[in-house]
Amino acid sequence: MDILTQQLINGLVLGSIYALVALGYTMVYGILELINFAHGEVTMFGAMICLAVIGAFAGSGADMHGAIIVLFGLLAAIAVCVGLGFVIERVAYRPLRRAPRLAALITAIGVSIVLQNLAMLIWGKQYISFPPLLPLVRYEFGGAVITNLQIFIMILSCLLMAGLLLLIKRTRLGRAMRATAQAQDIAGLMGINVNTIISLTFIIGAALAAIAGVMVSAYYGLAHYYMGFMLGLKAFTAAVLGGIGNIAGAMLGGLLLGVIESLGAGYIGTLTGGFLGSHYQDVFAFFVLILVLVIRPSGLLGERVVERA
Amino acid sequence: MDGPRMTKWAVWAFTIALSLSACGQKEEAATGTTTGEVTVRIGQVSPLTGPQAHLGKDNDNGARLALDEINATGVTLGGKKVKFVLVSEDDQADPRIATIVADKLIDRRVAGVIGHLNSGTSIPASKRYHEAGIPQISPSATAIAYTAQGFNTTYRVMTNDLQQGRVLGEYAVKKLGTQRIAIIDDRTAYGQGLADEVEKAAKAAGGTIVAREFTTDRSTDFLAILTSIKARKPDLVFYGGMDAQGAPMVKQLHSLGIKAKFLGGDGVQTFEFLKLAAVDAEGVTASSPGLPLDSMPGGKEFREKFTAKYGVIQNYAPYAYDAAMTLVEAMKKADSAEPAKYLAELPRIQRAGVTGPIGFDERGDIRGGAITLYQVKNGKWEVLETVMGGAGQK
Amino acid sequence: MTERWQKLRHDHRVVWLVYIALAMLLVALPFLTGAALGRGWVRILDFTLLYVMLALGLNIVVGYAGLLDLGYIAFYAVGAYLYALLASPHFGLHLPFWALLPMGAGIAGLFGILLGAPTLRLRGDYLAIVTLGFGEIIRIFLNNLNAPINITNGPQGVNLIDPIAFGGFSFSQTHTFFGASFPGIYTYYYLFLALALLIIFVSLRLQNSRIGRAWVAIREDEVAAEAMGINTRNIKLLAFAMGASFAGISGGLFAGFQGFISPESFNLFESIIVLCMIVLGGMGNIAGVILGAVLLTIFPEALRYIGDLQSYLFGHIVVDAADLRMLIFGLALVLIMVFRPAGLLPSVRRRHEFGSDASVLAQEQASLYDTRR
Structure with a gap:
């Protein structure tokens, strides 16, 4: 039983990180129907910027509490990623808004390759370690262990997601975003500046990605220019699982994917009588995804969309 | 309307590609015997981009340091002074690219190859080097299959799995x-x-x-x-x-x-x-x-020199260094950089490398395997x- | 200028002359390349032909039928592993290549149906993620099926695969004809060229066939296509199966050519690159797809000379060539798509769609939405 609790905790923490990144995918998709492949790379930039700032602080010899240094790093990461998200949309996606959708997908892949190699040029090829600025406290209950960092990640993700939901559902900006997602042309006619709304969507997504990037690097203790690829892929899977384009779906999909991976790695051996081991963890996750999509072709919370010609 | 414009584009692209590659070719011809010095090229292959780039660069640096040192002391083969040049290529840890790069190194007439970094790239490339008769020493491939192919050109200075x-x-x-x-x-x-x-x-x-x-x-x-x-x-x-x-x-x-x-x-x-x-x-x-780096003759110096020049050793740089030193040692013994001539010396080599004593068994695996x-x-x-x-x- | 061009295009003699010149160029290409650039580039030509075959297969699924497939490389893997396992010391089996290639095509086609069947109801990007998952599942199985029973030899890969041989003629050995010696990469070139031409021919015939038009109909509007009496299920499955069988053939060729395969050759990035080839070249247009495959195979290799170019321009190397290579590759992808969104050589149908209303729409959009303008 304590093992199951532990696996659920593992899965939920991992899942809340996936969910944060998945939000960026789903928001962009909701409005542009574009898989923003470069989103994972924005996450990586967030982690890298934060570490660069932390490194600068360590170099300057300033005597400050670790958490404050990380906070500075986080703010810098958000600032840079917001700019990055804005520029990516402007340069790579806006010229293609009326182009075939696959063209934009290829630019997204191109941007992702560029960002990866740019990060490699700037920060080098080595893994960068996240210095132990945050004191780690372990809490044990009923055989399961949870750390203060894990609790913090879960709470912060929940707050951010709740905030985003409020923003989308309750504010004028949110209403404008929903309107743009539903019908861009008509939203334009209703006096909504569609370009601004799309830019803002990218900016919000990038800010969330920056936070997720810092979380990942602090949680696992390292960052690398290649880290965005897998994270992005997992988050995208999560977004599809929940129903891409649907904000609540991305959260649900993220949490679910985290738990599925955890339970998959933990129990797939027992489930298959030892035939398949934890190396089939991703197979299990994709299998669940395919099963969900076969039963509900638009994801768990996605609405049945009419294909646009 | 697009037709002719596109053709023009394609022609341009092709011309540029050709002239670019011609640059590469020409440079090769130029580095012949300028000052009575013979240039000998040694190939180095590792992933220099992608997730393993830090390891790939490390191998590159290790081999480079070895050749720099050898050039500084000066080697004479067959009565002529020899300058060693490292030709480093990126195989992206991709077995397909590895074979392309192997053929390119053969084209550039390298006298020997240090690499590749991964087993998955070393194995398909080893076949090409074997056909061309060029000795290959991998600093880091550990798969048993690598030396089990019966090639007399395939060696490693790293123990196998x-x-x-x-x-x-x-x-x-x-x-x-x-x-x-x-x-x-x-x-x-x-x-x-x-x-x-x-x-x-x-x-x-x-x-x-x-x-x-x-x-x-x-x-x-x-x-x-x-x-x-x-x-x-x-x-x-x-x-x-x-x-x-x-x-x-x-x-x-x-x-x-x-x-x-x-x-x-x-x-x-x-x-x-x-x-x-x-x-x-x-x-x-x-x-x-191998043996601890600091206990080996030249080991401490290697660490100091490497760190001063390239920063911290990532992982396999000392092995790449030893691989390069071993190739040159065999050339010195044969008094020639011709692969056909010095290849026979490799199985007989016995030297103290910075990672331990280096000698090969009949398959090309490192003997003793400390x-x-x-x-x-x-x-x-x-x-x-x-x-x-x-x-x-x- | 344009008029003269049109006239020339319709002159049969000119057309034939162009074809003959092209054929002679294709025959002479490996020798020209080999003499000018060395055998490394001949090998690149061989791989280019493999990618042409792969891209044409994916073009059927994505370009013709409009089904976004991100796991296409799985079929390539199936073809390659089938060849490798049945013609290597791994199981001690050594089946001949003329039996293995059709088998590879058939089994890969079956896998195509296996993937297609559960995903028939899915559209657009949902299909993309499921195919992506399928591709990863195949790769993970190949990577892990070394225990409990050793089927694929796992991450270690399969080595010492038999070279492609026809009767007593092995493609990977050096042969001498008319006093000139032909190393393996040259003979493989002609084999690959022949098969690539066959696949081009099949693609061309398919394009304007009943099936080809049915695919286009599904791509443009599935509901309308169904209303017109097209059995969308079978036609979609056929697209998956055909595309997959092309990949199965090229996979078999890859295994025989390389002599060693391991799961790392069949990762997601390969699927993405093949997709880039067809979109960048011009989806649905065979010439465009071929151009895309040629460019994306040759371009990254040509970029290896940046180091030489730098020392030529600046006298020394400013940034490591290897570091810049992929960066420029990514930039090129972005730039080409931004300036030619329908691909370098768009298909006629897409050009019509795009040329006619896109510019109008863009104007409308600019005036309607951007209030500050």
């Missing part, structure tokens, strides 16, 4: 006194190959494998598999894989409160691991092929002992 796995498995049971062993590997040719051999050796020595779990070389989250391992109550966790996964794994091991010892192979016995795992590295044991075990004490790798590995094939 069997040599290292046997030592690690026996050491875990007999010296560390652990009985219940959990094994994790990263499903790469390196990680899986090593972990399989450790499993066999540990079983043969009387240990029990209580769990066999798997991850990937891109993972950072190991909590799920570690939680399953925790339920099996192991005394020791062995990880077959690299430092970038090993370090967060140790951290997560401790955060789950698992008290087992942690053992790794040469992928873990790095400075990077110490940096990434920080305080959690304490007490970790890992092996590295393995040194290290343990992290006070944030540093301290030598525990050196074990002789013996023959590298079944």
Whole structure:
């Protein structure tokens, strides 16, 4: 039983990180129907910027509490990623808004390759370690262990997601975003500046990605220019699982994917009588995804969309 | 309307590509015998882009340092002064690109090749080098299959999976006194190959494998598999894989409160691991092929020179250095940089490298295959002992 | 200028002359390349032809039928592994290549149906992620099926695969004809060229066939296509199966050519690159797809000379060539798509769609939405 609790905790923490990144995918998709492949790379930039700032602080010899240094790093990461998200949309996606959708997908892949190699040029090829600025406290209950960092990640993700939901559902900006997602042309006619709304969507997504990037690097203790690829892929899977384009779906999909991976790695051996081991963890996750999509072709919370010609 | 414009574009692109490559070709002709000096090219192949770029650059630097030193002292072959030039290529850790790059090096008439970094790239490339009669010494390929192909051009200065796995498995049971062993590997040719051999050796020595779990070389989250391992109550966790996964794994091991010892192979016995795992590295044991660098003649100097020039050693730079030195040593013995002539000297070579004594068995594997075990004490790798590995094939 | 061009295009003699010149160029290409650039580039030509075959297969699924497939490389893997396992010391089987290639095509086609069947109801990006998952599942199985029973030899890969041989003629050995010696990469070139031409021919015939038009109908509007009496299920499955069988053939060729395969050759990035080839070249247009495959195979290799170019321009190397290579590759992808969104050589149908209303729409959009303008 304590093992199951532990696996659920593992899965939920991992899942809340996936969910944060998945939000960026789903928001962009909701409005542009574009898989923003470069989103994972924005996450990586967030982690890298934060570490660069932390490194600068360590170099300057300033005597400050670790958490404050990380906070500075986080703010810098958000600032840079917001700019990055804005520029990516402007340069790579806006010229293609009326182009075939696959063209934009290829630019997204191109941007992702560029960002990866740019990060490699700037920060080098080595893994960068996240210095132990945050004191780690372990809490044990009923055989399961949870750390203060894990609790913090879960709470912060929940707050951010709740905030985003409020923003989308309750504010004028949110209403404008929903309107743009539903019908861009008509939203334009209703006096909504569609370009601004799309830019803002990218900016919000990038800010969330920056936070997720810092979380990942602090949680696992390292960052690398290649880290965005897998994270992005997992988050995208999560977004599809929940129903891409649907904000609540991305959260649900993220949490679910985290738990599925955890339970998959933990129990797939027992489930298959030892035939398949934890190396089939991703197979299990994709299998669940395919099963969900076969039963509900638009994801768990996605609405049945009419294909646009 | 687009037709002719596109054709023009295509023609332009092709012309540019051709003239660019012509540049490359011309430069080659120019570096002939300018000042009575003969230029000998040595190839180096490793992934210089992609997720393993840091390891690839390390190999490149190691080989480069060796050739710089050799050029500084000056070598005369066949009565002519020789200048060695390193031709470094990026194989992106992709077996397909590896064969292209191999053919390119053959085109550039390299006298020998240091590489490739991975087993998956070294094996398909070795066939090309063999056909061209060019000796190849890999600094880091560990798959048993690499030297099992019967090629007289294929060598390595690194122990293979069997040599290292046997030592690690026996050491875990007999010296560390652990009985219940959990094994994790990263499903790469390196990680899986090593972990399989450790499993066999540990079983043969009387240990029990209580769990066999798997991850990937891109993972950072190991909590799920570690939680399953925790339920099996192991005394020791062995990880077959690299430092970038090993370090967060140790951290997560401790955060789950698992008290087992942690053992790794040469992928873990790095400075990077110490940096990434920080305080959690304490007490970790890992092996590295060869003898301790600082105990070898020239080892300390190598470390100092390398660090001054390129920064910290990532992993296999000393082996790449030794591979380059060994190639040149064979050339000196044969008094020629002609592959056909100095190839015969390679099986007979016996020299003290910075990673240990270097000599090859009939397959091209390193003879003796000494393995040194290290343990992290006070944030540093301290030598525990050196074990002789013996023959590298079944 | 344009008029003269049109006239020339319709002159049969000119057309034939162009074809003959092209054929002679294709025959002479490996020798020209080999003499000018060395054998490394001949090998690149061989791989280019393999990618042409792969891209044409994916073009059927994505370009013709409009089904976004991100796991296409799985079929390539199936073809390669089938060849490798049945013609290597791994199982001690050594079946001949003329039996293995059709088998590879057939089994890969079956896998195509296996993937297609559960995903028939899915559209657009949902299909993309499921195919992506399928591709990863195949790769993970190939990577892990070395235990409990050793089928694929896992991450270690399969080595010493038999070279492609026809009767007593092995393609990978050096042969001497008319006093000139032909190393393996040259003979393979002609084999690959022949098969690539066959696949081009099949693609061309398919394009304007009943099936080809049915695919286009599904791509443009599935509901309308169904209403017109097209059995969308079978036609979609056929697209998956045909595309997959092309990949199965090229996979078999890859295995025989390389002599060693391991799961790392069949990762997601390969699927993405093949997709880039067809979109960048011009989806649905055979000439465009071929151009895309040629460019994306040759371009990254040509970029290896940046180091030489730098020392030529600046006298020394400013940034490591290897570091810049992929960066420029990514930039090129972005730039080409931004300036030619329908691909370098768009298909006629797409050009019509795009040329006619896109510019109008863009104007409308600019005036309607951007209030500050």
